[in-house]
Amino acid sequence: MVPPDDMDATDPLSDLLVAVGTTRDMEAFQTLFRHFAPRIKSYMARGATSALQPDEIMQETMVAVWNKAALYDPTKGSASTWIFTIARNQRIDAYRRATRPEFDPNDPAFVPSSEPAADDRMQTQQTSKSLRRAIETLSTEQSEVLRLCYFEDNSQSTIAERLNIPLGTVKSRLRLAFAKLRLALEASGDAP
């Protein structure tokens, strides 16, 4: 089996997650655990404001990954992206005791895309690689604001206070960072 950290040729993490979803493959799940549990724990430790230990929320997240694995569609995104969204929702649930308002694709009032889904697994992997490279090219300031926003569960005004910069600067750095990442995807032909 390809080591999970080697994501250049294929995306073995994605294959493992599919195996968990389709055949409840415990061995595959253990490999996923070895890769993701230390990362999820690190992610949870950064936003920690509650009595809950990062280990506990990591555990809850991995249970949710096991339970929801059948819903994972590898043509829609990488395993890392899918697991990130599960961890994010667990964190909101645990730390903020809040519900995250989300759209519901099964809602009759939901407006579906008129374009056929062009995504495939090759493209998903390509997107991951291009994004990873593009993130490394961000300026220190842009990267800092992006990480504070993603990792530390900080509202824009909290980021502004922490960095002692105007709120408008936080907004513009986030906008510049995201525009740069999207541009990199377009340049590599990954975005429509």
Next chain:
Amino acid sequence: MTIRHHIEDDLLVSYASGALSEGWSIAVATHLALCPHCRARLETAEAVGGQLLDAITPEQVDALAWDQLRTRIASGATAPEVAPRPAAIASDIPRPLRDYIGGGIDAIKWRNLGKGASQMRLRTGDPTTQVRLLRIPAGKPVPEHTHRGRELTLVLSGSFHDEEGSFGPGDIEDADGSVLHQPIASPEADCICLAVTDAPLKFSSWIVRALQPVLGI
């Protein structure tokens, strides 16, 4: 539905990261339900989260953690989720906003604001924002107001225009405190919209200033 006014990047990124509070997220998620274009952008923003998670400095996990997890799963205490939730009833307002109202447009409990305009405040668990529905009579202005912070306005039915442009169903206007705007509902129909603010709106001189030019009083 042709949507021309979309979610700003910083708001989309904050929503994808999970950092956006509940009040703003209601407007963002309801726009996303109506806008495939922004959903594609959201996928990119979530993929950024995936890559950041992958590149994070890992933390040592307790040696017993895997055994505990495995025992918990093997005990059958966890139930796999397979089928998505059944489809909800047809409605003119998409989720998640519909859940906050408790129904569609017919279920909105309007309270009179004066001069034909009305509002309904929505209860959320987010103390940092105010979330309300506004109904502006056809051809009339929204009471002129100032706000210190950000204001998100999502059109649900009808349309309005102001100094920034024309806004129809699904369009979202993102105004900060520097924008002095006076939205006016289009003459064809009442305009119903969702408004989220981070500071209490101050309706000022509603009769004297705002309605004067329109009503000719």
